[in-house]
Amino acid sequence: xxxxxxxxxxxxxxxxxxxxxxxxxxxxxxxxxxxxxxxxxxxxxxxxxxxxxxxxxxxxxxxxxxxxxxxxxxxxxxxxxxxxxxxxxxxxxxxxxxxxxxxxxxxxxxxxxxxxxxxxxxxxxxxxxxxxxxxxxxxxxxxxxxxxxxxxxxxxxxxxxxxxxxxxxxxxxxxxxxxxxxxxxxxxxxxxxxxxxxxxxxxxxxxxxxxxxxxxxxxxxxxxxxxxxxxxxxxxxxxxxxxxxxxxxxxxxxxxxxxxxxxxxxxxxxxxxxxxxxxxxxxxxxxxxxxxxxxxxxxxxxxxxxxxxxxxxxxxxxxxxxxxxx
Numbered sequence: 458x459x460x461x462x463x464x465x466x467x468x469x470x471x472x473x474x475x476x477x478x479x480x481x482x483x484x485x486x487x488x489x490x491x492x493x494x495x496x497x498x499x500x501x502x503x504x505x506x507x508x509x510x511x512x513x514x515x516x517x518x519x520x521x522x523x524x525x526x527x528x529x530x531x532x533x534x535x536x537x538x539x540x541x542x543x544x545x546x547x548x549x550x551x552x553x554x555x556x557x558x559x560x561x562x563x564x565x566x567x568x569x570x571x572x573x574x575x576x577x578x579x580x581x582x583x584x585x586x587x588x589x590x591x592x593x594x595x596x597x598x599x600x601x602x603x604x605x606x607x608x609x610x611x612x613x614x615x616x617x618x619x620x621x622x623x624x625x626x627x628x629x630x631x632x633x634x635x636x637x638x639x640x641x642x643x644x645x646x647x648x649x650x651x652x653x654x655x656x657x658x659x660x661x662x663x664x665x666x667x668x669x670x671x672x673x674x675x676x677x678x679x680x681x682x683x684x685x686x687x688x689x690x691x692x693x694x695x696x697x698x699x700x701x702x703x704x705x706x707x708x709x710x711x712x713x714x715x716x717x718x719x720x721x722x723x724x725x726x727x728x729x730x731x732x733x734x735x736x737x738x739x740x741x742x743x744x745x746x747x748x749x750x751x752x753x754x755x756x757x758x759x760x761x762x763x764x765x766x767x768x769x770x771x772x773x774x775x776x777x778x779x780x781x782x783x
Contacts, residue, residue, distance in 0.1 A: 470552060477555045
């Protein structure tokens with residue numbers, strides 16, 4: 458008979474999932490297989506079911522796989538926070554439920570956590586599975602390139618990079634105490650909760666990224682999906698300003714960035730990194746900036762109206778509101 462896991466274990470891999478039964482099964486099999494190569498490392502795979510049924514392939518007798526069903530759809534930040542509260546590992550790792558981790562994903566994580574005792578967060582690349590698709594290229598050659606640097610999109614890049622603005626939430630790991638002290642992911646945000654966490658944890662000095670600690674993951678593959686991402690990122694930046702006060706997300710900063718991108722960056726710099734026709738690239742990037750700005754303005758107006766309504770409400774009514782709502 459297999460003994461149950463102790464309350465203290467080395468690594469918890471938290472996977473928030475919803476409606477991706479087959480992809481999640483393949484992920485669990487891949488990660489569990491990597492842990493077999495490190496028998497001295499105790500682990501658990503914690504599956505947080507975000508308002509959906511537990512998948513039928515989950516084996517209750519498997520002591521390494523735990524399930525945490527949520528009654529209602531909570532979103533990625535709340536689901537991950539629920540996983541943090543339930544996890545037992547001293548290292549808390551997060552993977553997207555439909556990704557495929559590289560063969561060295563776990564080995565790189567364990568190596569970095571030992572080699573960099575002063576760092577609190579670890580991560581790696583998110584590699585799109587379709588390198589030809591325009592929207593996947595834009596995700597890599599524009600967003601990731603400008604956020605993490607040229608090494609991120611270089612398939613020949615190797616080694617570690619110390620210091621990063623954040624680690625991608627779908628391929629990340631944090632030391633348990635640092636994550637608990639920070640309060641976890643910001644639940645008011647529709648996107649950017651990993652970005653905001655990176656700011657609170659000062660990861661510019663305390664994170665390590667490894668080129669080979671990678672996951673393969675689909676990026677938005679069509680115009681509609683890509684624009685939804687742009688809207689959500691704009692909305693998130695408005696909340697970061699109005700509810701959290703980050704100056705880099707102020708209306709002036711966002712307007713200035715949009716103007717510079719439209720007038721200069723899109724036509725001169727960004728289009729050269731993408732293989733599609735320049736007219737198509739510039740057109741999509743223009744839509745990106747417009748939709749991002751509209752999402753920002755919409756969320757900002759909602760926050761303003763909410764604060765005005767709250768200021769007019771009686772004190773007892775305000776105290777009874779839902780915590781954390783914008």
